[in-house]
Amino acid sequence: MNEDRMELLPPGTALAWGHTATPRRGPKPAYSVEQIVEAAVAQADAEGFEALSMPAIAKRLGITANALYRYLRSKEELLVLAAEAGWGLPPEPLTGDWRTAVTTWAHALLERCRLHPWLLEVPVRGGPTTPNLLRWLEVFLEAMADSGLSDRDALGCATLVDGWARSTAALLRDIRASASDEQPAALNEFLQPRLRERGYPRVAAVLGGDYGEDGMQDTDVEFGLDRILDGIEALVAQRRA
Known part of the structure; x- marks a missing residue:
């Protein structure tokens, strides 16, 4: 060239x-x-x-x-x-079925965002063109190779899971930056009685006094990824049918 x-x-x-x-x-x-x-x-x-x-x-x-x-x-x-x-290189080889492999991939991406929060601010101006980023994609596509999905479907899944990692990392970063160690307890003390007195009983019960970064439990982080993987699993079943 x-x-x-x-x-x-x-x-x-x-x-x-x-x-x-x-x-x-x-x-x-x-x-x-x-x-x-x-x-x-x-x-x-x-x-x-x-x-x-x-x-x-x-x-x-x-x-x-x-x-x-x-x-x-x-x-x-x-x-x-x-x-x-x-971003560096992704973990490879990924083992297990496609769902296990993609979960590992997603968590590695999330961890990279936590390690270098500024990556979330770098403008995305198109698809990946550099070696490391293309390796992340290659590893994902390899994980999906036996799922029965077409290359186009697998690429769409990669975009979806990548979006989960970036948005979740951004949320965790913002919560971490805005909350002090004492803030969650003070916020709980202030809001809980007001929520119950003014007609927010379901919100009060769901929050359970968890505010700030302490409110982002592992189950909260995993919920979105699990639902995305459920959707991909349904697509795999549909394509196989």
Whole structure:
């Protein structure tokens, strides 16, 4: 593929696959793209998504922002490569039937979001094009290979489970950020009598005094995933029939 055609690829795709343009003349670069991406991930882990900027990464490396453009063409490339490193590789091989394998896959994705919360802020501008993200998809499709679903159905299932992981991780992150250790007990003390006095008995019973992150039990997290897998299971049965 010639360099002119490379220009048509989404930002960061060629670099993620190890393709670099013809080196420019001048001094030998002080850093590799991999080192810059490592610094970007460390920056985002420490200070969040907003800290993923060319000037901030350049400062962390002790170079100028202009010098950083010798390695990367744009902030968009930086975000793509940082996300690629942040997601990393999925667990494989996945064992068990498709439901067990997909559950493992989903929890691994959720854990990656918890480890790098800033990944939830990286814009999604299309399907995956980089090695690690495509490996996540490959592993999912392999888990569904014996289910009887078509490739298109399996791809739709991957999108659905990926959405569960991202939305659940975002909810847990927001709850964690907004609640202090003392807040759930104080909120319970305030709301419970008012809920019962003003006609919310079912809400009062369901909440049971659980507010904040402490209210997100494992069963709450699993409920949505289990219902999604139930739906996929029904689709598998339908296709087999």
